[in-house]
Amino acid sequence: DAKTTQPPSMDCAEGRAANLPCNHSTISGNEYVYWYRQIHSQGPQYIIHGLKNNETNEMASLIITEDRKSSTLILPHATLRDTAVYYCIVRGGSSNTGKLIFGQGTTLQVKP
Amino acid sequence: DTGVSQNPRHKITKRGQNVTFRCDPISEHNRLYWYRQTLGQGPEFLTYFQNEAQLEKSRLLSDRFSAERPKGSFSTLEIQRTEQGDSAMYLCASSTERGTDTQYFGPGTRLTVL
Numbered sequence: 001d002a003k004t005t006q007p008p009s010m011d012c013a014e015g016r017a018a019n020l021p022c023n024h025s026t027i028s029g030n031e032y033v034y035w036y037r038q039i040h041s042q043g044p045q046y047i048i049h050g051l052k053n054n055e056t057n058e059m060a061s062l063i064i065t066e067d068r069k070s071s072t073l074i075l076p077h078a079t080l081r082d083t084a085v086y087y088c089i090v091r092g093g094s095s096n097t098g099k100l101i102f103g104q105g106t107t108l109q110v111k112p
Numbered sequence: 113d114t115g116v117s118q119n120p121r122h123k124i125t126k127r128g129q130n131v132t133f134r135c136d137p138i139s140e141h142n143r144l145y146w147y148r149q150t151l152g153q154g155p156e157f158l159t160y161f162q163n164e165a166q167l168e169k170s171r172l173l174s175d176r177f178s179a180e181r182p183k184g185s186f187s188t189l190e191i192q193r194t195e196q197g198d199s200a201m202y203l204c205a206s207s208t209e210r211g212t213d214t215q216y217f218g219p220g221t222r223l224t225v226l
Contacts (some may be wrong), residue, residue, distance in 0.1 A: 036217075042220070043203050043205075043218050043219050044155065044205075044217045046217075049214065069165070085154075095116075098207065098213055098215070099160055100145075100147075100157065100215060102156070104156050
């Protein structure tokens with residue numbers, strides 16, 4: 001089972017920031033938080049990942065709470081092309097082969 | 113572009129036929145994963161290779177499914193005696209244990225069993 005909880009859907013106005021929350025209250029110390037997104041009928045696209053520090057790249061920012069039990073993915077200026085299903089995944093651990101366990105994700109609808 | 117490639121992109125077959133899909137990972141990625149995704153669900157892990165060794169298989173991988181990675185480069189996934197329930201998107205991802213081991217996915221193969 002997925003170790004994360006995400007809202008099933010969210011709306012965002014084009015040009016505004018999209019803030020996607022994720023709860024991972026059972027995360028262990030050596031597990032990473034990964035975010036992927038999947039645009040209809042395409043393969044999942046890697047966005048960003050982090051362990052405990054906030055991370056930023058050209059696509060998004062990842063804010064992880066100090067207790068690491070939740071995180072937020074931020075798309076700073078959402079466009080219509082950001083409409084997709086966003087998956088928050090906890091991955092890692094010494095005995096983990098690295099497989100990703102996907103939940104239902106959050107369907108983000110960016111509206112004009 | 114040297115991303116993960118998958119062929120064919122679409123496959124329509126009749127129930128009972130055998131099908132084979134191919135995945136070419138990113139060059140020098142020694143880890144390769146297969147996932148299956150049915151409509152409205154997130155991808156589900158099927159199997160994992162490190163180099164040519166198949167190190168993990170999901171319970172979803174019935175005895176009609178077989179995956180190989182003979183030389184540690186490309187991989188094939190074969191489904192024998194296909195059933196309508198096998199209709200899904202089959203996704204391949206690759207990664208390298210050097211660095212962050214981030215998985216990058218291919219575009220997938222859409223299988224429809226009639």
